[in-house]
Amino acid sequence: MKLLSYIYFLITSIRNWLYDKRYLKINEIPDVDILCIGNITVGGTGKTPAVQFFARKLLKMERKVAIVSRGYRGKRKVDPLIVSDGKKILVSSKESGDEPYIHALNLKVPVIVGKDRYTACKLAVEKF
Helix, strand or coil: CHHHHHHHHHHHHHHHHHHHCCCCCCCCCCCCCCCCCCCCCCCCCCHHHHHHHHHHHHHHCCCCCCEEECCCCCCCCCCCEEEEECCCECCCHHHHCHHHHHHHHHCCCEEEECCCHHHHHHHHHHHC
16 A cells, blocks of 8 residues: 555646646636645545535635536536526536535535536636
């Protein structure tokens, strides 16, 4: 297992260096602060409650908040897709995926899903 952690460290270090030196393209969303919550483990690590905790905290600070997710297992025909406009839920959990739908139920913020999160973030900025 230690060997795998060293390999992972080496790969991520090289990847980060390539981004730092601008050999890999960085997509930027100007004038927007982005908080990214995720990890290499799928399920059961507390990402959903963490997103909702920080969203509520930012809302209390009177910040504009939108949630962008990949929408894992969502069966949508449009990508990116607006799940919620912050006032009402616009699609089903089957279209959006479970996690984005839960965010839309629990928070009154825009929720957008998209396989390309850069494009989904651009949509969030343009619309909300």
